[in-house]
Amino acid sequence: MTERGPYAKGVAKREEILAAALEHFARKGYDRASVREIAREAGLSQAGLLHHFSTKEELFLEVLRRRDDRDGDPEQHRHVHSVDHLIHAVEHNVDEPGLVRLFVSMSAESVDESSPTRSFFESRYDWLRGELRADIERRQKGGEISPDLDPDDVASLLVAAADGLQLQWLLQPDKVDMPNQLKVLWDLIRKNA
Amino acid sequence: MTERGPYAKGVAKREEILAAALEHFARKGYDRASVREIAREAGLSQAGLLHHFSTKEELFLEVLRRRDDRDGDPEQHRHVHSVDHLIHAVEHNVDEPGLVRLFVSMSAESVDESSPTRSFFESRYDWLRGELRADIERRQKGGEISPDLDPDDVASLLVAAADGLQLQWLLQPDKVDMPNQLKVLWDLIRKNA
DNA sequence: GTCTATATTTTGATAGAC
DNA sequence: GTCTATCAAAATATAGAC
Numbered sequence: 035m036t037e038r039g040p041y042a043k044g045v046a047k048r049e050e051i052l053a054a055a056l057e058h059f060a061r062k063g064y065d066r067a068s069v070r071e072i073a074r075e076a077g078l079s080q081a082g083l084l085h086h087f088s089t090k091e092e093l094f095l096e097v098l099r100r101r102d103d104r105d106g107d108p109e110q111h112r113h114v115h116s117v118d119h120l121i122h123a124v125e126h127n128v129d130e131p132g133l134v135r136l137f138v139s140m141s142a143e144s145v146d147e148s149s150p151t152r153s154f155f156e157s158r159y160d161w162l163r164g165e166l167r168a169d170i171e172r173r174q175k176g177g178e179i180s181p182d183l184d185p186d187d188v189a190s191l192l193v194a195a196a197d198g199l200q201l202q203w204l205l206q207p208d209k210v211d212m213p214n215q216l217k218v219l220w221d222l223i224r225k226n227a
Numbered sequence: 228m229t230e231r232g233p234y235a236k237g238v239a240k241r242e243e244i245l246a247a248a249l250e251h252f253a254r255k256g257y258d259r260a261s262v263r264e265i266a267r268e269a270g271l272s273q274a275g276l277l278h279h280f281s282t283k284e285e286l287f288l289e290v291l292r293r294r295d296d297r298d299g300d301p302e303q304h305r306h307v308h309s310v311d312h313l314i315h316a317v318e319h320n321v322d323e324p325g326l327v328r329l330f331v332s333m334s335a336e337s338v339d340e341s342s343p344t345r346s347f348f349e350s351r352y353d354w355l356r357g358e359l360r361a362d363i364e365r366r367q368k369g370g371e372i373s374p375d376l377d378p379d380d381v382a383s384l385l386v387a388a389a390d391g392l393q394l395q396w397l398l399q400p401d402k403v404d405m406p407n408q409l410k411v412l413w414d415l416i417r418k419n420a
Numbered sequence: 421g422t423c424t425a426t427a428t429t430t431t432g433a434t435a436g437a438c
Numbered sequence: 439g440t441c442t443a444t445c446a447a448a449a450t451a452t453a454g455a456c
Contacts (some may be wrong), residue, residue: 044421063336064256068449081452082422090450135338142335143256145328145397156398163402187411190403194391201390202383204338205349209356210383218380223417237439261431274434275440283432 041211048086051076055097064143065096069112069162091150098140098154101133115165117220124196124211136201163189173224180226188223195219233371244269246362248290253329257287257336257344284343291333291347294326310385310413314358317389326341334390347357356382372418381416388412 087093280286
């Protein structure tokens with residue numbers, strides 16, 4: 035139940051570092067964020083931080099994994115997803131602009147082929163689209179959604195809308211209502227003959 | 228008709244620099260792209276480049292303006308836009324992954340409040356949503372689209388979908404058909420009772 | 421585990437010759 | 439208009455003491 039004595043301190047510090055890193059990466063993006071600054075905010079030196087995470091990239095990837103875990107199972111991040119979960123996540127995101135910024139910045143940077151996060155996002159989108167497609171197919175069998183719609187198209191569209199709304203919302207929070215507009219899309223999908 | 232003699236060379240070099248800069252900013256993002264590299268690819272020294280564009284930011288903003296001009300009027304970029312234009316632009320983007328990457332990277336970086344491009348993208352989204360909303364309203368009066376839909380919501384959704392699809396397409400070109408999926412959304416909007 | 425000190429690299433920008 | 443040379447300021451990462 036309790037962590038073994040000698041490691042308790044190290045684990046706590048790790049968490050402190052990750053919290054500071056999340057905030058910094060979210061606010062500045064990967065490049066502009068500096069390990070020094072993160073260390074300072076976590077209350078230790080740069081070298082001290084690099085004892086826990088030996089490179090900036092390693093730290094960054096750990097932060098990314100944590101962000102993902104927020105929405106679900108911390109173990110495998112393979113919990114069942116659905117449109118309801120997506121909408122719920124977007125509603126939750128309104129209260130976490132830092133996380134949204136992290137996600138938007140990092141997904142954009144991942145399009146570079148040499149990006150350390152490219153494969154992370156590729157598999158994330160595979161997983162997300164797959165889960166949504168399964169949910170759509172389920173609802174098509176139940177008669178909630180027209181069988182004329184391609185489940186893959188719908189899944190991509192839902193993910194795209196969520197992503198795109200995040201971007202507009204970050205730039206102009208007053209002009210975009212993310213959850214509401216995603217629901218408008220969802221209504222269009224369900225009401226379609 | 229022809230440029231004045233003494234300036235012809237300078238203008239040509241400027242274009243060469245801008246072309247190299249576009250590619251670099253698109254591939255690496257603003258931070259990772261270095262003026263040195265861009266200069267080298269344009270066939271001159273860093274100092275030589277900075278004679279034409281005295282700061283990195285100035286160079287960058289000029290590249291951004293050019294990208295925008297591709298889709299329309301090079302003068303004011305205030306040509307009338309519409310859903311048809313949006314779909315057409317997306318179809319065109321399939322052949323220009325470099326431009327798409329530039330746009331995705333830069334719009335994401337612009338969410339940082341200190342970003343030199345923040346205001347650029349804010350006004351760009353204002354303009355784009357405004358044009359689309361006007362188009363939607365026009366079509367609602369013509370009976371093509373249900374009057375029950377909020378034109379602002381629809382405009383935001385269309386822009387969001389286009390942006391989000393770009394991201395997925397850059398990561399996995401084989402798994403996403405941008406123009407087709409945008410048309411699916413457009414059909415949903417029009418067919419909705 | 422954490423520190424100080426430092427090596428190394430890279431960056432944006434400037435000065436001044438040609 | 440373009441160059442070489444250089445500055446000053448970051449950054450990541452490492453070495454070694456404690």
